[in-house]
Amino acid sequence: MKKLDPYLFDTHVHLDRAPLSERLKPEIEAARAAGVGQFLVPGVAPTAWAGLMETVATIPGALAAPGVHPQAAANWNAQTQSALEALLHKPAVVAVGEIGLDSLLPAPGAQVQEAALRGQLRLAREAELPVLIHCRKAMGRLLEILREEQAHQVGGILHAYAGSIESALQAVDLGFAIGFGGTLTYPNARRAPEVLKALPAEWIVLETDAPDIAPHPHRGESNRPEWLSLIAAEVARIRNWSLAETARITTQNAQRILHRPEKTDN
DSSP, X not given: OOXXXXXXXXXXXXXXXXXXXXXXXXXXXXXXXXXXXEEEEEOOOGGGHHHHHHHHHTSTTEXXXXXXXXXXXXXXXXXXXXXXXXXXTSTTBOOEEEEEEETTSSSSOHHHHHHHHHHHHHHHHHHTOOEXXXXXXXXXXXXXXXXXXXXXXXXXXXXXXXXXXHXXXXXXXXXXXXXXXXXXXXXXXXXXXXXXXXXXXXXEEEOOOTTSSOOTTSTTXXXXXXXXXXXXXXXXXXXXOOHHHHHHHXXXXXXXXXXXXXXXXX
């Protein structure tokens, strides 16, 4: 792909996880060659935060979003809260994530997940940082909690969104952008393209979730950051934008939501 100006912004990529972490330099070089200029790396479990911060420190244009994923919600306690609160003051940290609800997990249960989510939303508000939200089959309850915890004060991104148009627009009203990734490119995709077409342009961002959820035609493979360009191309097709427009719009959106100064080159 021709180098884009402005570049693409991957708002959700696990560069600290294998296999990406094992071949980080060539992966980043390939991503940059494909037009990707910035990366937001979310956290999952407290035990991995140190590695997350070390990874981000080695990559120009990489930013961190430490947090406790629903699958690790049982680790949420006073000690974890204090450790996360300290991290939120680091210059590379621009969001809290990925946090949320996941009713498909066998454990921990909803009560434990909700406690971790609420605690992290409150920390985000205190630090005035946006949040990255993970949600599977719990959108109604998630929106209730976001309202109760006044999450509109910080906003953020709904990562790997798989809900309805109605729920997406409710999230937008709360200041949340919608993240589009590999599933948008699948030949049998139906809901994601309809949501994409219905959204105001200023609430659309791109993500790979690499090494997970590889786009077509790489479905089933380990995902790579460079394939954000395939997702961008599908967004451009569906919205009838050029690739340059797609890069400009989605990157500016990400920068606005993450409170980053606008940049126009890599």
